[in-house]
Amino acid sequence: MTEKLSDTGRKTVLEPLFATGWEMVEDRDAIRKTFKFDDFTAAFGWMTRAAMYAEKWNHHPEWSNVYNTVEVTLSTHDVGGLSSLDAKLARKMDGLIG
Ligand SMILES: C[C@H](O)[C@H](O)[C@H]1CNC2=NC(N)=NC(=O)C2=N1
Numbered sequence: 001m002t003e004k005l006s007d008t009g010r011k012t013v014l015e016p017l018f019a020t021g022w023e024m025v026e027d028r029d030a031i032r033k034t035f036k037f038d039d040f041t042a043a044f045g046w047m048t049r050a051a052m053y054a055e056k057w058n059h060h061p062e063w064s065n066v067y068n069t070v071e072v073t074l075s076t077h078d079v080g081g082l083s084s085l086d087a088k089l090a091r092k093m094d095g096l097i098g
Pocket residue numbers: 058059060061075076077078079
């Protein structure tokens with residue numbers, strides 16, 4: 001069962017993500033990050049790898065791609081805000097770089 005992150009949960013799982021460039025979205029319980037790549041192939045290759053995890057975990061990003069840039073927003077629509085699944089996908093996205 002997915003639940004909205006508690007105040008303590010936020011501190012422990014979100015702070016490390018803020019350190020890697022994730023930030024809170026204004027006026028919404030969601031996090032966002034802009035990923036930059038060398039070129040379109042690198043960007044789309046990364047999206048493809050991230051998409052496999054999103055589908056496996058049934059947790060999908062809001063994202064858009066323009067050439068070498070991918071803008072990602074993560075939130076859990078079923079609970080109307082951030083859950084541990086967003087942190088899990090964010091960590092995976094960071095880990096898939098390179
Ligand atoms: C029916 C389906 O399982 C749900 O809508 C899933 C799919 N992917 C999802 N992705 C995200 N980011 N949040 C959700 O609440 C969500 N729910």
